Amino acid sequence: MSYTESPAPANHLMDTVLPVRPAVVDRGSGARLKPGMVEDLIASGTAQAMVISQRKALVTEQGLWFGDALRLWEALNLAEDNPATAIYLGATLGPSSLPEGSAVLLFTVAQPPAPGTSLTPADAQWAGFREVAGRLDASDTALFIEASAISNWHATHTHCPQCGTPTDLEAGGWVRRCPRDNSEHYPRTDPxxxxxxVGPDGRLLLGGGGPTDAKNYSTLAGFVEPGESLEQAVVREIGEEVGVRVTACQYLGSQSWPFPASLMLGFTATTSDSVAKPDGVEVTRARWFSREELQAAVLSGEITISTRLSIARSLIEHWYGGVIEDLQP
Known part of the structure; x- marks a missing residue:
């Protein structure tokens, strides 16, 4: 991550943004439109398959120095043994445990099979993304996030919203078509x-929900409402949650968080207010920090902040101007 070399002046937005992370999976949005594309990949015997169940995937331990990895299968064998519908996730790009260009399909099962069965071998376990994300490589992380997003959508959009007819899968699993009214339905993402x-003195405002004496603090967030611009959502949410008036804001970057279907759009904002008033519902406590105060509070265990998996941590460290050291266990 790139950082500013010195703290940003009061009422001045940083002109740097969060780094763009290159794609590690080619989703093949054009190729998947070909009828029978998934069936052809399975028949080729070269496609790999990932299995997901109840937002968990099979993961194998690779050792202390190598982290964990998704447990993948030969798609041909999985398709023969398990009557599930395959979804095309894409082809690998760049560094990966698979050869570059390897096609990966997704199979979803309703319940995680019991240990010792064909889909839960002794060397693997079912794990949620938060449990293992810090130990997966970039390719496996991208596949897990993509698989979570598309499987969540399929689980909740099985019928046509217009007439209630069960829908059919098309385009490698990325479109559901109603056979009755011919309407097409696409995966949704909630922005x-x-x-x-950042206040007039350069301090950062963080907040948290739940018990008022809880230690966790993070950035403020909220969903964009219909007919609202991103900037308007920033102004509204900050005003509603902590009673602070935003004078300017700047987009910095984004992070997919499909649990179940969010896209987090990161901003930094300035305000001339120095007093925050939590709404008592979504935000029960709010506190201003200087850079020195924030680092000291984290190291002492007085507070905890978002983990490095989240865009919230990236945004906080973007303001901080470097890496914030965590309290070591």
């Missing part, structure tokens, strides 16, 4: 803004 708020 949400997530914001670092």
């Amino acid at each position: 949400a803004i997530i914001v670092t708020v």
Whole structure:
């Protein structure tokens, strides 16, 4: 991550943005439109398959120095043994445990099979993304996030919203078509803004929900409402949650968080207010921090902040100007 070399002046937005992480999976949005594309990949015997169940995937331990990895299968064998519908995730790009260009399909099962069965071998376990994300490589992380997003959508959009008819899968699993009215339905993503708020003295405003004496603090966030711009959502959410008036804001970057279907859009904002008033519902506590105060509070265990998996941590460290050291266990 790139950082500013010195703290941003009060009422001045940083002109740097979060780094763009290159795609590690080619989703093949054009190729998957070919009828029978998934069936052809399975028949080729070269496609790999990932299995997901109840938002968990099979993961194998690779050892202390190598982290964990998704447990993949030969798609041909999986298709023969398990009556599930395959969804095309894409082809690998760049560094990966698979050869570059390897096609990966997704199979979804309703319940995680019991240990010792064909889909739960002794060397693998079912795990949620939060449990293992810090130990997966970039390729496996991207596949897990994509698989979570598309499987969540399929699980909740099985019928046509217009007439209630069960829909059919098309385009490699990325379109559902109603056979009755011929309407097409596509995966949805819910945009949400997530914001670092900087006061007139350069301090950062963080907040949290739940018990008022809880230690966790993070950036402020909320969903974008219909007919609202991202900037308007920033102003509204910050005003509603902590009673602070935003004077300017700047987009910095985004992170997919499909649990179940969010896209987090990161902003930094400035305000001339120095007093925050939590709404008592979504935000029960809010606190201003200087850079020195924030680092000291984290190291002492007085507070905890978002993990490095989240865009919230990236936004906080973008304001901080470097890496914030965590309290070591």
